[in-house]
Amino acid sequence: MTILKSMLLAHPRPPGDHLDTLADAAEALARCEQICVVCADACLAEESVDKLRLCIQLSLECAEICGATARLVLRHSAAPASALPAQLDVCLMACQACADHCELHGTDLGHCAICADTCRECQEKCNAVLGELALAAVGSTD
Amino acid sequence: MTILKSMLLAHPRPPGDHLDTLADAAEALARCEQICVVCADACLAEESVDKLRLCIQLSLECAEICGATARLVLRHSAAPASALPAQLDVCLMACQACADHCELHGTDLGHCAICADTCRECQEKCNAVLGELALAAVGSTD
Amino acid sequence: MTILKSMLLAHPRPPGDHLDTLADAAEALARCEQICVVCADACLAEESVDKLRLCIQLSLECAEICGATARLVLRHSAAPASALPAQLDVCLMACQACADHCELHGTDLGHCAICADTCRECQEKCNAVLGELALAAVGSTD
Amino acid sequence: MTILKSMLLAHPRPPGDHLDTLADAAEALARCEQICVVCADACLAEESVDKLRLCIQLSLECAEICGATARLVLRHSAAPASALPAQLDVCLMACQACADHCELHGTDLGHCAICADTCRECQEKCNAVLGELALAAVGSTD
Numbered sequence: 001m002t003i004l005k006s007m008l009l010a011h012p013r014p015p016g017d018h019l020d021t022l023a024d025a026a027e028a029l030a031r032c033e034q035i036c037v038v039c040a041d042a043c044l045a046e047e048s049v050d051k052l053r054l055c056i057q058l059s060l061e062c063a064e065i066c067g068a069t070a071r072l073v074l075r076h077s078a079a080p081a082s083a084l085p086a087q088l089d090v091c092l093m094a095c096q097a098c099a100d101h102c103e104l105h106g107t108d109l110g111h112c113a114i115c116a117d118t119c120r121e122c123q124e125k126c127n128a129v130l131g132e133l134a135l136a137a138v139g140s141t142d
Numbered sequence: 143m144t145i146l147k148s149m150l151l152a153h154p155r156p157p158g159d160h161l162d163t164l165a166d167a168a169e170a171l172a173r174c175e176q177i178c179v180v181c182a183d184a185c186l187a188e189e190s191v192d193k194l195r196l197c198i199q200l201s202l203e204c205a206e207i208c209g210a211t212a213r214l215v216l217r218h219s220a221a222p223a224s225a226l227p228a229q230l231d232v233c234l235m236a237c238q239a240c241a242d243h244c245e246l247h248g249t250d251l252g253h254c255a256i257c258a259d260t261c262r263e264c265q266e267k268c269n270a271v272l273g274e275l276a277l278a279a280v281g282s283t284d
Numbered sequence: 285m286t287i288l289k290s291m292l293l294a295h296p297r298p299p300g301d302h303l304d305t306l307a308d309a310a311e312a313l314a315r316c317e318q319i320c321v322v323c324a325d326a327c328l329a330e331e332s333v334d335k336l337r338l339c340i341q342l343s344l345e346c347a348e349i350c351g352a353t354a355r356l357v358l359r360h361s362a363a364p365a366s367a368l369p370a371q372l373d374v375c376l377m378a379c380q381a382c383a384d385h386c387e388l389h390g391t392d393l394g395h396c397a398i399c400a401d402t403c404r405e406c407q408e409k410c411n412a413v414l415g416e417l418a419l420a421a422v423g424s425t426d
Numbered sequence: 427m428t429i430l431k432s433m434l435l436a437h438p439r440p441p442g443d444h445l446d447t448l449a450d451a452a453e454a455l456a457r458c459e460q461i462c463v464v465c466a467d468a469c470l471a472e473e474s475v476d477k478l479r480l481c482i483q484l485s486l487e488c489a490e491i492c493g494a495t496a497r498l499v500l501r502h503s504a505a506p507a508s509a510l511p512a513q514l515d516v517c518l519m520a521c522q523a524c525a526d527h528c529e530l531h532g533t534d535l536g537h538c539a540i541c542a543d544t545c546r547e548c549q550e551k552c553n554a555v556l557g558e559l560a561l562a563a564v565g566s567t568d
Contacts, residue, residue, distance in 0.1 A: 003457065004460055004461065033456075034452060034456060035429065041341070042438060044340060045337065046438055050334060053328050057217060060217070061217065064213055065225060068209070074467065075464075082239075086235055090232055097224075111436040114432060146322075149398050152326065152393075153322065168318060169318075172317075175314075176314060177288065187479065192473075195470050195475065209351065216318055256290060345501065349498075352490050352493070356487060359483060367520040370519055381508075
């Protein structure tokens with residue numbers, strides 16, 4: 001069990017069935033934020049920087065959004081009144097835009113290939129949380 | 143003209159007709175972020191902190207989201223591929239949840255009253271950007 | 285009186301004599317964060333982007349540090365155990381590095397000139413807080 | 427090798443001998459940020475919240491500073507003009523203050539015990555970066 005899972009279990013209101021999904025998403029989001037920060041910095045240091053402007057913008061935007069989304073996921077206990085599901089949707093969009101664009105030059109630039117993969121994995125983990133939240137919402141109105 | 147408007151005008155791709163709306167929103171978002179940070183800190187210092195838990199959570203969440211949204215608004219030039227409109231929608235939700243909750247004890251707690259007002263004003267400014275982006279999108283597909 | 289000052293006064297532990305200094309610094313830090321975000325975005329959109337790499341890095345770093353420092357300033361009430369003074373020192377360094385570098389091309393690029401001025405003003409306001417905190421520390425050990 | 431290390435190696439200016447130290451620190455900082463966010467949220471949900479106010483403040487402050495420091499570490503290539511070493515020092519202080527305070531009730535509150543351990547580990551990893559940067563600075567002036 002990762003430290004983060006132990007930590008969420010030690011919360012007075014632990015996430016129950018959502019433990020794995022939330023922790024996996026929070027970790028994927030933190031990773032994606034970090035990889036996107038490095039991708040922007042790496043693109044900026046490339047000789048072909050003038051062709052990588054949009055890539056840098058999308059990576060910075062994705063890093064920004066992943067970071068904010070991660071912190072919302074971690075404060076899961078506020079869920080009833082929370083903007084979390086909508087924020088996860090935005091994060092899916094930002095990850096997709098960044099991954100799609102990074103893939104365009106992923107064969108030439110190793111960091112863009114890694115960034116695209118990391119964004120895709122982050123999308124998967126965010127989607128899993130959205131799925132569980134939707135199910136839980138249905139369950140709670142039964 | 144505020145410094146921020148001069149700055150956006152000095153950008154090689156200035157925001158044109160959107161200058162006032164974007165700058166006003168960015169400033170309202172920064173203000174809302176700051177007021178929400180203080181509201182959470184103030185609630186935490188109140189004797190009745192045990193009744194203010196949700197208020198603190200919602201203020202922290204609103205601060206987080208306003209900060210991220212402000213930085214997206216400021217990088218307007220990435221707009222075509224950007225998650226900005228969806229992020230603005232999330233921000234509207236976070237501001238509304240925080241304002242609605244702060245109003246519940248706004249007569250007792252001055253900081254919650256100010257926080258509610260600031261969130262409402264932020265919603266207005268974000269809505270104005272959304273309106274303009276929607277119009278611009280319609281215009282560009284004519 | 286700005287909204288932020290009213291807000292800090294409504295805190296159960298208001299900042300007393302430090303009200304103006306703290307609020308002015310928080311507002312200058314938020315402004316500097318925003319201007320630096322725009323400066324990085326503007327430099328990235330310049331034709332001469334390959335000569336502006338370090339400028340973009342320093343602006344992004346300054347924006348990052350100003351944002352974090354602002355949120356610490358706003359939670360002034362944690363001051364006794366806080367890393368605030370040391371964080372303000374870091375912020376002075378980041379603002380100086382960004383201002384010095386932006387000035388190098390401030391005659392050609394209007395956004396760099398505005399960014400340099402904003403960083404200098406932010407340094408002044410942070411220095412004022414540091415001065416007051418040092419005096420208060422002396423006073424409290426008399 | 428972690429994804430982050432592969433990413434830093436794919437940067438056009440890879441961190442050379444500092445690869446392991448920088449990547450380990452960035453990962454420890456991200457973990458510490460997340461654990462501190464959860465610790466603040468968990469303390470806020472405890473019955474004894476009125477005795478955990480300072481703990482919440484210190485955790486929020488530590489989370490804030492770890493996040494900003496992590497993003498600076500990841501943009502290592504700006505190092506010459508960077509505020510990174512000073513920011514790492516601030517981070518050491520924030521981690522120490524949070525760890526020391528969390529330990530006070532670590533026997534009662536599992537999340538505070540985990541938070542204290544995570545802050546200590548983060549300090550170690552930040553110290554390792556500081557040590558390497560100091561050595562590199564000495565080497566570069568020989």
